Amino acid sequence: MRVRIGIDLGGTKIEGVALDAHGQTLARLRLPTPRDNYHGTVATIVEVVRSIEAALPADLQHNHAEPPSVGIGIPGSPSPKTGLVRNGNSTWLNGRYLGKDVEAALGRPVRLANDANCLSVSEATDGAGRDCRIVFAVIIGTGVGGGITIDKHLLEGHSGIGGEWGHIPLPWISQAEFPGSQCWCGRYGCLETWLAGPALSADHLRHTGQQLKAQEITAAADAGDPAANASLERYEDRLARAFAAIMNVLDPDVFVLGGGMSNCQRLYTNVPKLLPRYVFSDFVDTPIRQAVHGDSSGVRGAAWLWPLTAQEEAENVT
Numbered sequence: 001m002r003v004r005i006g007i008d009l010g011g012t013k014i015e016g017v018a019l020d021a022h023g024q025t026l027a028r029l030r031l032p033t034p035r036d037n038y039h040g041t042v043a044t045i046v047e048v049v050r051s052i053e054a055a056l057p058a059d060l061q062h063n064h065a066e067p068p069s070v071g072i073g074i075p076g077s078p079s080p081k082t083g084l085v086r087n088g089n090s091t092w093l094n095g096r097y098l099g100k101d102v103e104a105a106l107g108r109p110v111r112l113a114n115d116a117n118c119l120s121v122s123e124a125t126d127g128a129g130r131d132c133r134i135v136f137a138v139i140i141g142t143g144v145g146g147g148i149t150i151d152k153h154l155l156e157g158h159s160g161i162g163g164e165w166g167h168i169p170l171p172w173i174s175q176a177e178f179p180g181s182q183c184w185c186g187r188y189g190c191l192e193t194w195l196a197g198p199a200l201s202a203d204h205l206r207h208t209g210q211q212l213k214a215q216e217i218t219a220a221a222d223a224g225d226p227a228a229n230a231s232l233e234r235y236e237d238r239l240a241r242a243f244a245a246i247m248n249v250l251d252p253d254v255f256v257l258g259g260g261m262s263n264c265q266r267l268y269t270n271v272p273k274l275l276p277r278y279v280f281s282d283f284v285d286t287p288i289r290q291a292v293h294g295d296s297s298g299v300r301g302a303a304w305l306w307p308l309t310a311q312e313e314a315e316n317v318t
């Protein structure tokens with residue numbers, strides 16, 4: 001049986017998990033991230049992999065013919081042209097050959113993907129999108145990211161930015177919304193500046209003068225506050241527009257939501273009702289579902305960067 005090790009490289013912790021072909025956890029470990037220390041980060045990733053391997057059940061430890069595969073979820077993404085990490089907020093990784101350096105230290109190939117892509121692979125493999133062919137998964141938290149999985153395989157795209165919907169502009173933008181705030185990427189009106197948790201806070205502040213966090217706005221709306229409800233209605237319409245633009249290009253079988261905003265339950269009933277206003281189709285019934293693996297989507301998706309083989313799939317079904 002093949003063992004898959006997934007590593008979630010975060011700004012504060014490096015978490016690792018070993019999964020069997022059924023997605024069951026065989027071993028798990030978490031170590032602090034050596035911040036601003038690139039070589040320390042590589043060494044810690046290797047330590048997590050080695051320690052997890054040592055903690056595997058004895059019959060799985062010495063399969064030299066097929067050592068565990070290793071996938072790593074990172075902030076940012078590896079450039080398919082140069083192999084260098086780019087666009088990450090853990091800036092000490094940017095401009096580094098992280099994949100090659102970990103491969104050299106471990107002596108086996110590793111796969112790297114950004115955290116939203118890992119969410120997509122995780123949910124497509126054995127989560128909210130397990131019954132779907134085309135999964136568009138998004139992380140909506142302090143930032144906004146997305147990933148596309150087709151038949152449980154990640155669609156990275158020619159430039160390695162497949163699914164990066166956070167930095168496209170808000171579609172069907174109104175006069176009142178135009179041009180939007182400036183994004184950290186330098187452009188105006190990116191979806192991230194409308195849909196991230198802090199963006200909901202900023203929109204609520206603009207309309208009410210009230211400074212509340214995203215989850216406080218959600219709680220106030222649930223308690224019947226009309227201004228908070230209005231802010232969420234604006235938010236839901238923007239999310240519907242953003243999803244409709246994706247539908248008109250990719251037409252996924254499901255949208256999966258992760259990140260802090262995915263806990264806002266009204267999105268799952270209200271946003272689907274708004275989609276027909278914007279989607280170019282005679283019917284719209286694409287489901288929007290909450291991610292089922294929560295905070296584990298990073299490690300699990302990293303492990304599933306090595307997808308199930310046809311043989312494993314057949315064995316899992318029977």
Ligand SMILES: [Zn+2]
Binds near residue numbers: 166183187
């Ligand atoms: Zn942007």
